[in-house]
Amino acid sequence: MRAFIRRGLNRVLGTAQATIDTIEPGSIVVAPRKPIAIDDEAAITEVLDLAAKIGAVLLDSGTGAIDTRRQIEFVAGIYGLDDVDIDVTFNTILVCAQRGNNLPPVTCVRTVYARSLDFTRLAHVDRLVRRIRQLAITPATAHGIVDEITRAPHPYPYWIANTGWGVMASGISILLGGTWIVGVTALITTIVIVTLNRRLARVGTPMFFQQFAGGFIAIVPAALLFHWRDALGLDDTFVPSQIIAAGIVVLLSGLSLVGSVQDAITGAPITGTARFCEVVLLTGGILAGVALGLRMTESFGVILPGLGTQMPFGPTDLAARIVGGAIAAGAFAVGSYAERRAIPVAFGAGAVAAAVAFGLALTDSGTILSSAAAAIVVGLVGGLAARRALTPPLVVAVAGITPLLPGLSIYRGLYGIMSGQSLIGFGEVAAALTTGCALAAGVTLGEFLARSLRRPHLPNGLIRIPQRPDLLKPVMRRPGRHGTDMKA
Numbered sequence: 001m002r003a004f005i006r007r008g009l010n011r012v013l014g015t016a017q018a019t020i021d022t023i024e025p026g027s028i029v030v031a032p033r034k035p036i037a038i039d040d041e042a043a044i045t046e047v048l049d050l051a052a053k054i055g056a057v058l059l060d061s062g063t064g065a066i067d068t069r070r071q072i073e074f075v076a077g078i079y080g081l082d083d084v085d086i087d088v089t090f091n092t093i094l095v096c097a098q099r100g101n102n103l104p105p106v107t108c109v110r111t112v113y114a115r116s117l118d119f120t121r122l123a124h125v126d127r128l129v130r131r132i133r134q135l136a137i138t139p140a141t142a143h144g145i146v147d148e149i150t151r152a153p154h155p156y157p158y159w160i161a162n163t164g165w166g167v168m169a170s171g172i173s174i175l176l177g178g179t180w181i182v183g184v185t186a187l188i189t190t191i192v193i194v195t196l197n198r199r200l201a202r203v204g205t206p207m208f209f210q211q212f213a214g215g216f217i218a219i220v221p222a223a224l225l226f227h228w229r230d231a232l233g234l235d236d237t238f239v240p241s242q243i244i245a246a247g248i249v250v251l252l253s254g255l256s257l258v259g260s261v262q263d264a265i266t267g268a269p270i271t272g273t274a275r276f277c278e279v280v281l282l283t284g285g286i287l288a289g290v291a292l293g294l295r296m297t298e299s300f301g302v303i304l305p306g307l308g309t310q311m312p313f314g315p316t317d318l319a320a321r322i323v324g325g326a327i328a329a330g331a332f333a334v335g336s337y338a339e340r341r342a343i344p345v346a347f348g349a350g351a352v353a354a355a356v357a358f359g360l361a362l363t364d365s366g367t368i369l370s371s372a373a374a375a376i377v378v379g380l381v382g383g384l385a386a387r388r389a390l391t392p393p394l395v396v397a398v399a400g401i402t403p404l405l406p407g408l409s410i411y412r413g414l415y416g417i418m419s420g421q422s423l424i425g426f427g428e429v430a431a432a433l434t435t436g437c438a439l440a441a442g443v444t445l446g447e448f449l450a451r452s453l454r455r456p457h458l459p460n461g462l463i464r465i466p467q468r469p470d471l472l473k474p475v476m477r478r479p480g481r482h483g484t485d486m487k488a
Helices: 001-012 041-060 065-077 119-134 139-151 159-175 180-202 207-227 240-253 259-268 267-301 314-337 342-361 365-387 393-404 407-418 422-452
Strands: 084-089 092-095 104-110
Touching: 041 065, 041 084, 041 092, 041 104, 041 119, 041 139, 065 084, 065 092, 065 119, 065 259, 065 314, 084 139, 084 240, 119 139, 159 180, 159 240, 159 314, 159 393, 180 207, 207 240, 207 267, 240 267, 240 393, 240 407, 259 267, 259 393, 267 314, 267 407, 314 342, 314 393, 342 365, 342 393, 365 393, 365 422, 393 422
Parallel strands: none
Antiparallel strands: 084 092, 092 104
């Protein structure tokens, strides 16, 4: 019985620190390597370039600027460089090693040209930082590992990722109370959107126009089904806005909303502002595509239902909402190329987030407060899961809150503005913006709480620290026929 309780506590609370925990102020780390001679410019450059490479992968995956800077500083310090100045901005990393008053500083710069969602790559770099901390690997070896990580293909083919995005849209439709026809239509529509946007990305199409195309495509199937609902035998439970909202959430899920708000909160306002402007601009692309789709359908005599059409929500619907949230979060992890062992964690995070959010929605808490509470729980779960080296906390956090993104509010707000109900429409848009910020801020607070619970004080008889060297070894992927791309 005692061993069973101990194993359960180890699984829940974790027995090892997350990578980001190891670089918190006051944390105990191993002694650094022998300090590098200040006149050895080649050795200094090698370490700085390694740290900047690691930071570029983190920044590319949506990690906050402050966390990226701390990891870069940590890697440089482990190899003996203490006097290092680091500047992380929206898409640039600058690392400068000071060499006293008589020698010029050594500087390394890295630029992130395009962002992509490959959470397996993020997990491998996270595991590499653990190895740098605990094992005596040389900078040259670490360089080879980073290069292999960045050059490796995605862990599974594109068609699996595309299907994952489609299943995510189906999960969102279930979470919104949609019927089976809504779920199937959302799945097919989303696969078409993602496939088209991949092709647009390959020819260098700006992200704004990819979002525009996705927003336009999300309207057409919903409008056609609504126009032919009588011929198809669809009853009043068919709500086209659920299909459109599912497509909008999928398009929003690739944006760095969490990173932008996290940067603004944690002390990187310039980077946070730049990221937030990018989120607003790309969301504007979605809105423009949806607006064009609505105008086009209206020109053919198809008028979608007004703002008053919304499915009621009661206690009996809570189980379906939880299932929908779990499916959406797990499918998001698949679409983002997360490691296989991270998918069940994301699935559970989505279920927990939906349970908290919609459970509080049954009270008088309101959407914003319930979303913030759910995000706090997800951030805490992500931090504790990272302690077990399952996956970086960013993966769990983003996957967990993705089903709660306010896609329906954005659509209803735009529809209200275009249909002459400006007051209601702008109110919906403001509610969507506030909800998104509440989700991002809640995740940030949850991760902070997880770090503060780094070492839970429990009886010594129930806690033991197992040696898990297998968690420190990154799993390298063999080059294949599938290359990397930018997520639409």
